[in-house]
Amino acid sequence: MVAVSANSLPVFLQAGTPAFKQSLKLFYMPGFELWGDEERKELNDVLESGVLMRYGFDGARNGHWKALELEKAITETFGCKYAQLTSSGTSALTTALSALGVGYGDEVIMPTFTFVASFEAVISVGAIPVLADVDETLTLDPNAVRAAITPKTKCIMPVHMCGSMAWLDELKAICSEHQLVLLEDACQSIGGTYKGQHLGTIGDAGTFSFDYVKTITCGEGGVVMTNRQDVFTSSDGYTDHGHDHKGVDRGADLHPFIGYNYRISELHAAVGLAQIKKLDRILAINKANNKLLRSYLEQIPEISFRVVPDEAGDSCTFLSWFLPTEEMTQAVVTELKTQGIYGGNFYWFDNNWHYIRKWDHLKNATALNGISPVLRDALQKLSTQSFPASDGIMSRCISTLINLGWTEQQTREKGEKMQAAIKHALQKITVNV
Ligand SMILES: Cc1ncc(COP(=O)(O)O)c(C=O)c1O
Numbered sequence: 001m002v003a004v005s006a007n008s009l010p011v012f013l014q015a016g017t018p019a020f021k022q023s024l025k026l027f028y029m030p031g032f033e034l035w036g037d038e039e040r041k042e043l044n045d046v047l048e049s050g051v052l053m054r055y056g057f058d059g060a061r062n063g064h065w066k067a068l069e070l071e072k073a074i075t076e077t078f079g080c081k082y083a084q085l086t087s088s089g090t091s092a093l094t095t096a097l098s099a100l101g102v103g104y105g106d107e108v109i110m111p112t113f114t115f116v117a118s119f120e121a122v123i124s125v126g127a128i129p130v131l132a133d134v135d136e137t138l139t140l141d142p143n144a145v146r147a148a149i150t151p152k153t154k155c156i157m158p159v160h161m162c163g164s165m166a167w168l169d170e171l172k173a174i175c176s177e178h179q180l181v182l183l184e185d186a187c188q189s190i191g192g193t194y195k196g197q198h199l200g201t202i203g204d205a206g207t208f209s210f211d212y213v214k215t216i217t218c219g220e221g222g223v224v225m226t227n228r229q230d231v232f233t234s235s236d237g238y239t240d241h242g243h244d245h246k247g248v249d250r251g252a253d254l255h256p257f258i259g260y261n262y263r264i265s266e267l268h269a270a271v272g273l274a275q276i277k278k279l280d281r282i283l284a285i286n287k288a289n290n291k292l293l294r295s296y297l298e299q300i301p302e303i304s305f306r307v308v309p310d311e312a313g314d315s316c317t318f319l320s321w322f323l324p325t326e327e328m329t330q331a332v333v334t335e336l337k338t339q340g341i342y343g344g345n346f347y348w349f350d351n352n353w354h355y356i357r358k359w360d361h362l363k364n365a366t367a368l369n370g371i372s373p374v375l376r377d378a379l380q381k382l383s384t385q386s387f388p389a390s391d392g393i394m395s396r397c398i399s400t401l402i403n404l405g406w407t408e409q410q411t412r413e414k415g416e417k418m419q420a421a422i423k424h425a426l427q428k429i430t431v432n433v
Contacts, residue, residue: 031216031275031282033404038274042066046266054085054266055240056250066269071223073276080201080225082232085269086239089187089209091262092222093121096205097155099224099234100181102127105374106154110185111140112356112390113348114159117209118185119362127154128378131356133389136307138320138397139166144389145174155181160189160199162399163215163286163317164308168194168202175203183207187222190215191283193313200225205235210272215286215317216279218272221264239263283315285404289411290316293400296415297321300422302328306397318346318399326395328429333398335425341417344401349394356387357394 045064051057054067074083086092104126119129133144140158158166175182186200187209200206210221224235242259306320323329336342352358363383
């Protein structure tokens with residue numbers, strides 16, 4: 001088991017302190033748990049030169065090109081031909097959609113369980129999010145995708161939620177059959193793989209988020225990965241006002257198309273450069289802690305686990321598990337809360353960010369400005385649509401976040417406490433029936 005010394009952690013991460021207990025409620029795929037001298041060193045390179053922008057100022061930057069270095073490290077680590085850093089995972093999705101030619105009136109099939117950023121990106125390029133059911137992988141059900149295809153469908157966007165993957169072979173086949181593009185939202189699954197290939201590098205394009213609560217972080221940031229040169233060239237220009245980056249200076253660049261500013265800063269890229277070197281260590285800790293915690297939940301016959309299309313490729317940032325009914329799941333959630341050990345567990349069915357049930361702003365098309373009539377009509381249709389298959393899955397699912405800072409003893413204690421609380425809740429239900 002890979003152990004992290006408790007003393008090497010900041011006070012708020014030291015187990016047992018009130019700050020630690022409080023912070024457990026906030027934790028989320030935290031590369032930031034391994035913050036240290038490496039990040040400070042990379043940041044200092046940038047601070048000393050004072051060149052905070054990724055482009056230009058060649059003479060002043062003391063040879064430091066952190067964004068370029070990180071892009072190279074991403075292509076090498078994840079095995080894709082091209083990587084374009086962006087200011088966030090959301091802007092990476094927006095960039096990828098635009099670079100893939102997805103825009104006004106096109107339909108993008110995406111899952112009912114994701115983060116709001118996925119549909120934000122679709123809407124921001126003028127396209128229409130079409131929601132399709134998830135199955136026990138917690139990602140797109142290929143049959144639901146087939147049923148959602150219309151003549152306007154342009155893109156399938158699986159979201160590899162909570163560290164693990166969609167049925168990529170099946171989705172790729174659907175894309176080939178219908179001439180659709182495949183965009184992987186891999187923002188939550190950095191380091192996960194499918195049949196030996198990294199998630200995010202398998203479709204026409206894929207994205208990671210490097211926000212503060214992802215497997216590795218830049219503070220804020222994201223990346224578009226692709227093996228298509230056209231998608232990369234478009235992403236490169238799109239994230240920097242359409243500059244073609246062929247001029248002798250920025251003023252001499254041409255603008256073959258309209259772009260925006262989705263650039264990452266050198267400071268953020270510097271943090272990412274230190275973090276990417278820790279990825280193997282982070283994944284090893286995730287896997288060990290996940291396996292150990294699972295061994296406690298496995299002893300409860302009522303519990304089943306998320307279906308993972310390629311078990312070896314699970315990045316193990318979460319352990320997601322099911323109970324047989326919604327009633328049992330609600331009872332377990334209540335019991336964990338009552339015992340003060342719910343922190344780090346997520347009942348997505350009730351979560352405002354992650355599941356369609358609570359996305360009223362989307363269903364009501366509530367925006368600050370005018371929305372195209374085509375999009376408004378499509379969103380209003382969503383408000384009358386129901387997703388019984390997704391409800392049947394998500395109402396029974398709890399995901400437990402895996403932390404890097406747990407020692408083996410703490411993981412065992414967590415497992416024992418959760419096991420006892422779950423058994424207690426299930427027993428109470430049986431008695432009451
Ligand atoms: C599935 C998914 N997609 C996209 C994003 C957006 O990433 P960012 O916060 O970097 O904009 C997130 C962030 O949580 C996410 O979980």
